[in-house]
Amino acid sequence: MVDTLKAAMAVSTSGIAAQTLRIRVISENIANSSVTADTSQGDPYQRKTVSFSSQVDRVNGVTGVKVNSVNSTLGQYTQVFDPNHVAADENGMVKMPKVDVMMEMADMRETVRSYQANVQAVRQARELISMTIDMMRG
Amino acid sequence: MSAIYLSGLAGEHANWLSVRQTVIASNVANANTPGFKAKDISAFEPGQTRFASLVATNAGHLNPASGASGSFKVSNESAWDVYHSGGTVNLPREMMKAGQVSVDFQLNTTVMKSFHRMVVSAFGV
Numbered sequence: 300m301v302d303t304l305k306a307a308m309a310v311s312t313s314g315i316a317a318q319t320l321r322i323r324v325i326s327e328n329i330a331n332s333s334v335t336a337d338t339s340q341g342d343p344y345q346r347k348t349v350s351f352s353s354q355v356d357r358v359n360g361v362t363g364v365k366v367n368s369v370n371s372t373l374g375q376y377t378q379v380f381d382p383n384h385v386a387a388d389e390n391g392m393v394k395m396p397k398v399d400v401m402m403e404m405a406d407m408r409e410t411v412r413s414y415q416a417n418v419q420a421v422r423q424a425r426e427l428i429s430m431t432i433d434m435m436r437g
Numbered sequence: 438m439s440a441i442y443l444s445g446l447a448g449e450h451a452n453w454l455s456v457r458q459t460v461i462a463s464n465v466a467n468a469n470t471p472g473f474k475a476k477d478i479s480a481f482e483p484g485q486t487r488f489a490s491l492v493a494t495n496a497g498h499l500n501p502a503s504g505a506s507g508s509f510k511v512s513n514e515s516a517w518d519v520y521h522s523g524g525t526v527n528l529p530r531e532m533m534k535a536g537q538v539s540v541d542f543q544l545n546t547t548v549m550k551s552f553h554r555m556v557v558s559a560f561g562v
Binding site (some may be wrong): 300301303304306307308310311314317318321338350351352353361362363364409410412413416417419420423424426427430431434435 | 448452453454455456458459461462463464465466467468469470471473476531532535538539542543546549550553
């Protein structure tokens with residue numbers, strides 16, 4: 300029974316790890332939201348996205364989560380008019396990364412909520428274990 | 438001595454609750470997994486697990502009944518809402534279920550504690 304609860308903690312930990320990587324990628328996107336190329340031929344920063352998939356732990360038989368892949372959205376950019384920029388083309392247009400900071404913020408809020416839910420699940424499993432141990436105290 | 442069965446029943450129920458907690462943890466961990474269907478286990482029935490598992494003769498042997506789901510039936514639960522990515526995990530609902538598990542577990546351990554006190558007082562210790 301306690302083994303089962305420990306399996307629950309392991310699953311929640313996998314969730315925490317996955318959400319941690321997700322928030323890392325989100326902060327990369329925000330930090331690089333105005334990174335352009337050095338030349339007019341170059342591409343700006345490519346926005347990254349993470350995708351999750353569920354993963355069965357064969358020892359415990361429970362379903363955890365893992366980060367399936369971190370994808371770059373290749374070839375997506377917006378253009379702004381800035382003729383003096385080093386990366387401006389012959390029309391004065393500069394390729395900017397297609398990072399919508401509002402969207403990254405919304406994504407970040409969702410990540411934080413999921414993270415909190417996982418932490419709550421760990422906390423609860425720990426409480427159930429200590430309730431079991433407390434039975435011995437009479 | 439039907440009273441002895443109480444501890445067996447309580448053990449079974451505690452086992453069922455911990456499996457349910459694991460399924461909830463699995464749902465929460467997969468809250469953002471595309472296409473993941475939220476799961477739950479079948480309702481508790483006394484006597485469900487008594488004759489279920491095989492005895493492993495070696496610690497290295499895999500026992501198909503020893504997984505977290507044990508002998509309880511795990512199935513997809515009816516979805517409250519479905520995300521665009523196909524996931525059906527609703528976090529508030531999972532938190533609610535976890536709260537129920539906590540309350541039931543508390544009741545279980547409290548009953549066992551007081552039952553144990555009764556047994557101990559019968560011996561006059």
